[in-house]
Amino acid sequence: MRSTIVLVLRDPESAVANLRSEAWGSYLCRLRSAEGADATVATGAASSGEAVTRLAEAATLVGTDNEVRYVPTRAARDRVAADDDGAWPQSTVSRHRKLIRRSVGALFEFPLEPRAETGPDEPASLTTFVTDWTGLPSSCAVAVHPGHPLSTGLGPGEHAAFTGRFCRHPLTGDLLPIWVGDWVKPEFGTGAVLLNPGHNLPDLEFCRKVGLPVRFSLAPKDYDGSPADWVKPPYIKSGHAYRSGSADGLPFDEAKNVYFAAVAERGLVVEHTDSGMGTFRIATVAPEGGTDVPWDPRRRTVARADADDGPTLGLDVSGVLSAVEEHVRSADLTVVTPSTRVEDDLLALRLLLAEPGLAPEGKNAPEVVVVGNAQLAKGTDPDTPQEVLGLALLVNAAPLDTLSVKPQHIEPSERFLSVHETLCARDLTAGPERSGEVSKAAGQIKGLLTRQDLKQAFTQLYRLQKTLAKSESLSEQDAVCYAALAHVLAGVATPFGQEALNSAWAAV
Known part of the structure; x- marks a missing residue:
C-alpha cells in the first residue's frame, strides 16, 4: 500500500492562517486514514540537513547574509513552463503562468x-x-x-x-x-x-x-x-x-x-x-541553533561533497524541502497551502518535484488545497484554546474563503467539544445495530466530509450530537458511529480504538 502524505505549508507572517492550514491538513490526513490509507501529516523534511545537501547536488543553491535560495534547473523550469509535470489544478497553473x-x-x-x-x-x-x-x-x-x-x-x-x-x-x-x-x-x-x-x-x-x-x-x-x-x-x-x-x-x-x-x-x-521564474527561499540563517550544513563561503553555497572539513552554516529550513526526500516523492501527496504562498512556496515545491536530478521522478501532480487568509475579528479572545480555534477555523468557511473569526464562530465549537466529552463519558447499552435515525444522519455527514464540505458537515454532526446527548440511553453502535464522524471532522479523542473507528466509518 502506497503511503499518503499531507504536506502543510506555512505563512511566516500569520499564525492564525497557519493554524487554519494545519487544521485542514490534519482533517485530510484523518479522512485518508479512515478510508484505509497509511496517511501522515508533514510540515517539513524529516532530515533537514540531508535534504539541503541533496538539493545542492541536483540544483543550485545561493546564499546571502541571511538566507539560502533555490535556483531551479533549466530542465525543471522548462518542464513546469510547458505544464509537463502532471495535472496541477488549473487555478494554480494560471497563477504560476503569470510569473514566467x-x-x-x-x-x-x-x-x-x-x-x-x-x-x-x-x-x-x-x-x-x-x-x-x-x-x-x-x-x-x-x-x-x-x-x-x-x-x-x-x-x-x-x-x-x-x-x-x-x-x-x-x-x-x-x-x-x-x-x-x-x-x-x-x-x-x-x-x-x-x-x-x-x-x-x-x-x-x-x-x-x-x-x-x-x-x-x-x-x-x-x-x-x-x-x-x-x-x-x-x-x-x-x-x-x-x-x-x-x-x-x-x-x-x-x-x-x-x-x-x-x-x-x-x-x-x-x-x-x-x-x-526567479529564486526561492528554502532556508534562513539561524544565528543560534538550526540545522548545520557544510558551507563554502567563497562560492556562497553548500560545500561540495568532496570538500575537506570546513565551516558550517546553521539554517532554519522551509517545509518545501520535504519535496526533496524520496519517501515524499514516492507517496500520494496532498499539499495544503495558505493562499499567500501559492506564488512562492507552492511554485518552489512544484519545481522541486519537477527536478530531474531528484529521484524518484515526480510524474503525478499532488492534490492541492489552497487555504484563504484568516484573522481574529475584534472581540474574539486571543487566548482561545487552540483546539477550539482550530475547529472554528476549519468549519466556518470553505477552505479558499477568507475568514474573520468572530465570537459567534467560537461558541458552537466550544459547545461541540464540551458535549463531545460528555458523550464519551456516558455508559453505553449493547445493541446489534445502529438506529435508523443515526444511520440516515451518518450517511449524509460522511458524504459531506468526503466532499470536504465541512461547514454543512459540522452543522449536521452538531445536530446529531445534540440528539444523542438528549437520549435517555446511548447504544454502543450509535456511539461508535458518531465517534468515527467526530474524529474525522474534529480530531477529537474517543473511547474507541482506531480499528473500531475505521470499521464504523466503513460501515456508514
Whole structure:
C-alpha cells in the first residue's frame, strides 16, 4: 500500500492562517486514514540537513547574509513552463503562468579547454544562454555566478575573479577566459554570461573594471578603420559585420544568421526560449541553533561533497524541502497551502518535484488545497484554546474563503467539544445495530466530509450530537458511529480504538 502524505505549508507572517492550514491538513490526513490509507501529516523534511545537501547536488543553491535560495534547473523550469509535470489544478497553473518571464535566444556551447587534472565529472563544455549574438565574433570572455560549478568563488569584498579556466569560442576557436562575477544572475539562462563589451553596456562596464579587451565585430557601413572614425563602445545592434570573416559587410541582423548557421553546423548551438521564474527561499540563517550544513563561503553555497572539513552554516529550513526526500516523492501527496504562498512556496515545491536530478521522478501532480487568509475579528479572545480555534477555523468557511473569526464562530465549537466529552463519558447499552435515525444522519455527514464540505458537515454532526446527548440511553453502535464522524471532522479523542473507528466509518 502506497503511503499518503499531507504536506502543510506555512505563512511566516500569520499564525492564525497557519493554524487554519494545519487544521485542514490534519482533517485530510484523518479522512485518508479512515478510508484505509497509511496517511501522515508533514510540515517539513524529516532530515533537514540531508535534504539541503541533496538539493545542492541536483540544483543550485545561493546564499546571502541571511538566507539560502533555490535556483531551479533549466530542465525543471522548462518542464513546469510547458505544464509537463502532471495535472496541477488549473487555478494554480494560471497563477504560476503569470510569473514566467520568457526570453527568446539560443544556447551556445563553449568547449572547455582541458586542464592537467580533470575529474571524472568534468563537463565537456560551458553552456551560455545568449539573447543577442549580432556581435558574436568579438566576444572576449564568459562570466559565471559565484556558485556555478566552474566558479572558484569570491573572497570577502571581491566582486570578480578569474577562475584560471578557459573555453573555446564556438565560432572563432579563440580561447576565452572564464570569470566569476557577483552580478551574474544564477536564475537567468544557465547562470553563465557571454561578455561582449564592444556591443553591450553592462559587459563594457565590467570588462573595463577587470581589464578585459574591448573588440568590435560591428561598425558603420563602409567603415575603413581609420583613427578619426574609430567605433565608440557600446555599438549595439546596428551597422554591418566588421572583421568577422565571411559575414563581413552584411547588415547586423543578416550577419547574426550567418553566425548561428556556422555554429549550428558544428553542433554547438540550439534555439531556446528561457523560462525565468526567479529564486526561492528554502532556508534562513539561524544565528543560534538550526540545522548545520557544510558551507563554502567563497562560492556562497553548500560545500561540495568532496570538500575537506570546513565551516558550517546553521539554517532554519522551509517545509518545501520535504519535496526533496524520496519517501515524499514516492507517496500520494496532498499539499495544503495558505493562499499567500501559492506564488512562492507552492511554485518552489512544484519545481522541486519537477527536478530531474531528484529521484524518484515526480510524474503525478499532488492534490492541492489552497487555504484563504484568516484573522481574529475584534472581540474574539486571543487566548482561545487552540483546539477550539482550530475547529472554528476549519468549519466556518470553505477552505479558499477568507475568514474573520468572530465570537459567534467560537461558541458552537466550544459547545461541540464540551458535549463531545460528555458523550464519551456516558455508559453505553449493547445493541446489534445502529438506529435508523443515526444511520440516515451518518450517511449524509460522511458524504459531506468526503466532499470536504465541512461547514454543512459540522452543522449536521452538531445536530446529531445534540440528539444523542438528549437520549435517555446511548447504544454502543450509535456511539461508535458518531465517534468515527467526530474524529474525522474534529480530531477529537474517543473511547474507541482506531480499528473500531475505521470499521464504523466503513460501515456508514
